[in-house]
Amino acid sequence: MRYNFDEIIDRQNTNGIKWETLQDIFGATDLLPMWVADMDFRGPEPVMEALKQRAEIGTFGYTQRPDSLYEAIAGWVERKHHWKINKEWICWSPGVLPALIVCIQNFTKPGDRIIIQPPVYPPFFKIVKDNDRELVTNPLRYVNNRYEIDFEDLADKFRTTGAKMLILCSPHNPVGRVWTREELSRIEAICEEFDALIISDEIHADLAYSPFQHIPMASLSTRAADRTIVCFAPSKTFNLAGLQSSYIMIPNKELRNAFNKTMARGHLAMSNSFAITASESAYKDGGEWLEQCLAYIRANIDYAAEFFALHIPEIKMINPEGTYLLWLDCSRLGLDTAGLRRFMVKEAKLALNEGISFGTEGEGFMRMNAACRRATIEEALQRLLKAIEARR
Ligand SMILES: Cc1ncc(COP(=O)(O)O)c(C=O)c1O
Structure with a gap:
């Protein structure tokens, strides 16, 4: 239509x-x-229709996530981003920000350093500081009306501060860059050199304009997948932010178990009936x-x-x-x-x-x-x- x-x-x-x-x-x-x-x-429209039908039923008790939702997500990620994921990699969070906070709390300790790349989404500053971690910045370079990553500075910041985590914004809010395979590979190589975890906030993944193509960080290689937590959501893509739902893909089993344990401890992984219906419908029929x-x-x-x-x-x-x-x-x-x-x-x-x-x-x-x-x-x-x- x-x-x-x-x-x-x-x-x-x-x-x-x-x-x-x-x-x-x-x-x-x-x-x-x-x-x-x-x-x-x-x-x-298919999402609005699915929500109306769901509302018609009139019961909104505790809800589990059906297999069909996992399949809809896996299908979308493969079609749109050419990344074949396993269903068990998918973890749940009410939003990307809560997931980032759980990663900070789980995979770093108070006083640890965390790198971000400003100018960047303001809550990145706050969630690091609020959790008593130290912020290290690797500012983007503004060259000829376009932003680039300063790789030398990134390596230098890891070397001199001992940071063990990078929060990557990919595509980047607010500068609008869709990082290329070469750029992502260089980031990965640096993080590997310093044994750092990459928390890749890819909430804007589906919003790249041709010929630019978003590449999920963890899809680069098995080595990248092993040290990367990828945060996706239907919220920006289909304008569903008010439904509070995101999914986090964690190929590394150890990291995944730790993430899920914290989510369960905080009772944060339950879902909202409408978010389930809307997400499944959006990923199946929203293209x-x-x-x-x-x-x-x-x-x-x-x-x-x-x-x-x-x-x-x-x-x-x-x-x-x-x-x-x-x-x-x-x-x-x-x-x-x-x-x-x-x-x-x-x-x-x-x-x-x-x-x-x-x-x-x-x-x-x-x-x-x-x-x-x-x-x-x-x-x-x-x-x-x-x-x-x-x-x-
Ligand atoms: C880069 C980035 N991450 C996270 C969020 C917020 O995500 P959520 O609402 O899922 O917590 C936004 C919203 O603007 C964003 O731009």
Whole structure:
């Protein structure tokens, strides 16, 4: 079927964080909400149908995960990412963040060092610090409007700090890189040299734009699989974040048993009836929706790229290879952090994520969510242009 991503959806009474916390977070309600990383779209029709049918039954007792769910996931991962997984590798978590926290708690000790690659998803900083581990940064290099990994620095950080864990963001939020096989292989080789564990957050895996192809870290080789925990979820892919479900693939039996034991101890691996129904249906029948959705978002991104280039050269948009996030280099506006925040909220009337929250490397940047109606992107860019023209 043909999906209509231009449909206006009434978000009243959905308790959506993106819409309903504007006053608390930004101090204003007249803003276009383009911050939290979920989509403005209705999800795939087969998923909505399956959820309705499930709701019709009217019983929501404790629920087990059926074999058909494991098969749907394994089928998806093989079709989409060319990775043949064993059913027993799949572990469960209410979200990717809880899984990352369980990995930190299980596989490192208080005081241990953990490497992350900023600018990066803000909770990476918090979960390391909140669990009394020490943060070590291997900042990405920003070269010619594109981000790269600094491999020499990565090896150096392992060597000098004794870190035993890397939290990888692949594809990378917010810079939109889809790491290549060569890049992933170099990361793996370095982690092998220093005997470090790779926790690979691949929540944006399904959102790569052709010709870029996401490669699961653990699919590189059996050696990579042995030291990697791969975190996937249907939440970003099919806009199901509110259902709170993710699956974690751990080929290494020892690591898997330790992970599952902690999940069981915390009673964290139970599931939600709707999440089971939605995930299975999405992985079996959501492919057509996703294809159209990615084409629609890609067109939004291309539109924005052209608009910035033609009308707002003061802001450089980093063209994403994956994710629906636009990383905007606003440094030429010459504003400090508070000034840039004020400009976006008070003058442009936009609710965006502040670059500084992704680490000091994000200073002078803003993150804009492009998973919205074309009309929303157009309106946002017009607001931005007007605010900038008033300052020119
Ligand atoms: C890289 C990354 N990891 C994890 C999450 C959150 O995952 P979850 O909601 O499954 O905890 C996000 C959400 O934006 C993300 O971008």
